[in-house]
């Protein structure tokens with residue numbers, strides 16, 4: 001698939017995820033075969049104010065390219081100015097967020113709230129296209145505000161008519177929770193009605209889901225969000241299956257640990273040893289969540305106070321898992337908790353320090 005002049009072939013998109021798709025994670029996903037990465041959303045107004053956090057969330061490294069920058073905004077003239085500024089950084093795509101459903105965003109009539117007004121979305125897209133200095137523009141949408149107000153086709157047409165080059169469809173309505181079943185059939189319907197590439201998104205947790213989504217919806221490519229958290233290997237595994245038809249399965253526990261340690265080194269480089277601790281803790285749990293011993297590991301991770309003890313925990317845990325130290329019938333149903341909330345441990349007694 002082509003994004004402007006960039007051809008990502010059959011490789012997949014890493015979805016924008018706030019607090020997750022930072023530079024270290026993007027580098028890891030890219031190394032493991034993601035075709036295209038994304039920043040998390042940044043506020044268009046924040047870009048114009050040179051807000052420090054906004055600029056940090058916006059910054060990217062050549063190793064993470066091709067990359068899209070996602071903006072949040074609802075005022076065409078502010079968005080125009082922000083896109084002009086962003087275009088000087090030369091990302092490969094500039095995306096408008098029309099999917100974020102958290103109250104803090106929708107109460108300001110941004111994100112998924114824009115779905116109520118396809119004409120306004122069109123005006124914003126048109127401003128983006130004029131301001132982007134030739135960088136392709138995209139929009140990431142949900143199906144509508146709720147089941148009774150599904151307007152994905154109308155929104156997709158407005159996006160296409162106003163010059164966007166790609167549309168990303170998260171196949172849920174904005175009032176639907178992440179653990180609900182996505183409605184991929186709407187991706188298929190949108191694909192029939194528009195000519196720009198359609199990228200499907202929603203509940204892809206295995207490479208097999210990608211093949212199924214493409215077959216069922218005829219979408220041009222797929223975008224992976226939670227399926228890549230603690231599992232950047234999904235890109236490599238999909239690419240291998242695409243090329244050979246053979247599923248290489250999950251990586252060995254040693255290579256999971258090695259990738260996690262590399263990810264941690266990137267986190268230390270970017271955030272420093274103290275600031276990265278919370279991110280390191282989250283990632284240890286995400287990488288190891290589907291393996292025996294996770295309950296004890298979580299307890300130990302949350303008790304650890306520095307990077308050295310966390311690294312030691314990883315080495316010890318890896319040896320224990322490989323030597324079948326833990327009871328493998330232990331089942332905390334972590335996966336369904338994770339699907340409800342990626343910070344699933346905050347529902348129980350564990351506290352982050």
Ligand SMILES: Cc1cc2nc3c(=O)[nH]c(=O)nc-3n(C[C@H](O)[C@H](O)[C@H](O)COP(=O)(O)O)c2cc1C
Nearest residue numbers: 015016017018040041140170202203204224225226
């Ligand atoms: C923790 C988290 C943060 C997210 N942040 C963003 C964001 O900044 N921008 C965006 O468009 N979508 C965001 N999303 C939505 C995802 O990009 C994706 O559309 C959604 O998770 C559905 O895909 P999945 O079922 O594969 O997880 C976020 C999702 C999660 C779980």
